[in-house]
Amino acid sequence: MSPDLAIALREQTPAAPSELRERVAHITAAAPSPRRTPPPRRMLLWAGPVALATSCLAALAVGLSSALDSNPSSTRDAGAAAPLRRLEQQTDMSLGAPTLAPMRASRAGVPAPSTQRAQEVQANVRVLVDDPDELSTATQRALRTTRRLGGYLVAVDYGMPEATEGSATMRVRVPVSRVQAAVVSFSNLGRILAQQTQISDLQQRLDELTRQIRRTKGDKARIAALRRERTQINRRAAYATVDLALTTHEPEKKVVPPSRLDRAVDDATGVLTAELAIGAYILIVASPFLVLLAAALAASRAYRRYADQRLLERA
Amino acid sequence: MAYTECVSELANAHRSFASAAEEHLDDVYRYLLYVTANPATAEDLTSETFERALSRWSRFDPRRGSAQTWLCQLARSTALDHFRAEDRRRRREQRVAEPDRGADLELPDEYGPVLRQALRTLTGAEREVIALRVVLELDTEHAARVLGISPSACTTRLNRALAKLEKKVRPRLVA
Numbered sequence: 001m002s003p004d005l006a007i008a009l010r011e012q013t014p015a016a017p018s019e020l021r022e023r024v025a026h027i028t029a030a031a032p033s034p035r036r037t038p039p040p041r042r043m044l045l046w047a048g049p050v051a052l053a054t055s056c057l058a059a060l061a062v063g064l065s066s067a068l069d070s071n072p073s074s075t076r077d078a079g080a081a082a083p084l085r086r087l088e089q090q091t092d093m094s095l096g097a098p099t100l101a102p103m104r105a106s107r108a109g110v111p112a113p114s115t116q117r118a119q120e121v122q123a124n125v126r127v128l129v130d131d132p133d134e135l136s137t138a139t140q141r142a143l144r145t146t147r148r149l150g151g152y153l154v155a156v157d158y159g160m161p162e163a164t165e166g167s168a169t170m171r172v173r174v175p176v177s178r179v180q181a182a183v184v185s186f187s188n189l190g191r192i193l194a195q196q197t198q199i200s201d202l203q204q205r206l207d208e209l210t211r212q213i214r215r216t217k218g219d220k221a222r223i224a225a226l227r228r229e230r231t232q233i234n235r236r237a238a239y240a241t242v243d244l245a246l247t248t249h250e251p252e253k254k255v256v257p258p259s260r261l262d263r264a265v266d267d268a269t270g271v272l273t274a275e276l277a278i279g280a281y282i283l284i285v286a287s288p289f290l291v292l293l294a295a296a297l298a299a300s301r302a303y304r305r306y307a308d309q310r311l312l313e314r315a
Numbered sequence: 316m317a318y319t320e321c322v323s324e325l326a327n328a329h330r331s332f333a334s335a336a337e338e339h340l341d342d343v344y345r346y347l348l349y350v351t352a353n354p355a356t357a358e359d360l361t362s363e364t365f366e367r368a369l370s371r372w373s374r375f376d377p378r379r380g381s382a383q384t385w386l387c388q389l390a391r392s393t394a395l396d397h398f399r400a401e402d403r404r405r406r407r408e409q410r411v412a413e414p415d416r417g418a419d420l421e422l423p424d425e426y427g428p429v430l431r432q433a434l435r436t437l438t439g440a441e442r443e444v445i446a447l448r449v450v451l452e453l454d455t456e457h458a459a460r461v462l463g464i465s466p467s468a469c470t471t472r473l474n475r476a477l478a479k480l481e482k483k484v485r486p487r488l489v490a
Contacts, residue, residue, distance in 0.1 A: 002485075005477075006449050008430055009445065010450055012425055012430055013345050013425070013446075013450050014348070014423050015341045015345070016340050016344035020358045020362065021340060023358075024340055024361065024362060024365045027336075027365045027366055027369055028332060028337070028369065305464075308395050309440060311395060312350070312398070312438060312439035312443060313439065314398075314438070315350065315438065
């Protein structure tokens with residue numbers, strides 16, 4: 001381009017007439033309108049992070065709410081566990097009673113009952129054996145052991161629901177002085193899964209009954225009743241009850257309930273995973289349409305540009 | 316980015332609409348005059364452009380371009396809307412015959428007879444790129460942004476328009 005032409009074009013192009021200046025000045029006298037809504041591009045830029053934050057918040061809310069909702073169930077669990085705790089407390093109390101004789105620890109960890117005081121002893125032993133043949137042998141050995149120790153069988157339940165699995169439960173009573181030997185012998189039948197021994201002191205009640213009988217004079221019926229009770233207590237104190245369970249399969253491991261935080265995290269993760277799955281599903285389903293939409297938009301834009309160009313060509 | 320550029324950008328960001336309008340009124344008018352080749356239409360469209368600019372001033376982002384570029388984009392959009400409306404109107408009136416393109420071209424007398432006659436032979440698109448690159452002295456990048464095309468396409472279009480213009484002007488100037 002020649003410089004002369006450029007200069008001519010610039011110099012000969014007129015400036016805006018004064019009338020137009022006044023019109024524009026009148027327009028600009030008004031204050032520019034404030035922005036009411038953000039531009040669409042900025043809204044689109046924010047849409048992604050906002051959607052992500054919303055998803056996370058929703059997941060967090062669901063996780064927290066489910067964790068809070070789980071409180072009653074944990075209370076129920078606590079309620080269900082209460083008798084067990086009471087039982088343990090009872091056991092502990094009976095074991096730790098000041099009137100109780102000092103315990104002697106045995107090889108199997110079974111406390112030995114006192115020989116000086118009347119006590120009610122109850123033991124539970126759960127033993128794992130290898131197979132049904134071993135189960136049968138162990139059951140017979142347990143019965144023989146009971147008889148050898150001077151005890152007797154109260155009840156037995158032997159069953160094999162499957163060829164490879166079986167179980168036997170029996171309740172035996174053995175003299176209190178030999179309960180330790182019985183428990184040790186039963187424990188040797190296989191692998192010990194659980195063992196529990198409860199000892200309750202009966203001596204206090206016996207002493208009290210003896211004092212009442214001495215004090216009660218003339219009332220034969222009353223004396224007879226007190227003596228009957230004392231006899232029953234002596235019987236209870238003479239023999240210990242042992243519950244033996246033999247099984248060929250290990251019990252299912254106790255599922256430890258997750259903590260509140262774990263539940264919240266699990267639920268939140270689950271919600272996020274579900275959201276991601278839904279998002280991926282929508283994306284997969286919608287992707288062809290999105291591609292078509294993008295192509296249509298691009299084509300529309302190109303056509304608009306072409307139409308504008310044609311319009312200016314004709315102008 | 317230099318400190319002075321940052322300061323300049325901040326200053327531009329706070330520039331009032333009135334000062335921007337005053338500063339670039341001639342640019343917008345000249346641009347529209349080249350595009351429409353009609354002073355009256357250019358005046359109307361200039362006025363309409365600033366009305367639009369007033370309502371959209373809050374969207375103006377000085378980091379994305381100068382006020383001059385933004386106003387020229389608005390002016391172009393306004394002009395295209397005008398041309399579309401004119402096109403529809405003409406079609407409604409069923410003017411099947413090819414319109415006399417020169418009939419509406421009323422370039423002002425400030426142009427010399429040679430230049431005015433030469434400009435009448437150019438299309439609106441050609442006059443537009445000359446207005447942006449030569450008269451308003453926008454650089455290629457900003458002119459391309461106003462036109463909505465790539466810088467290389469802008470340069471190509473300018474070269475063709477100038478070659479066409481020179482072809483019309485030079486023999487007469489020589490004569």
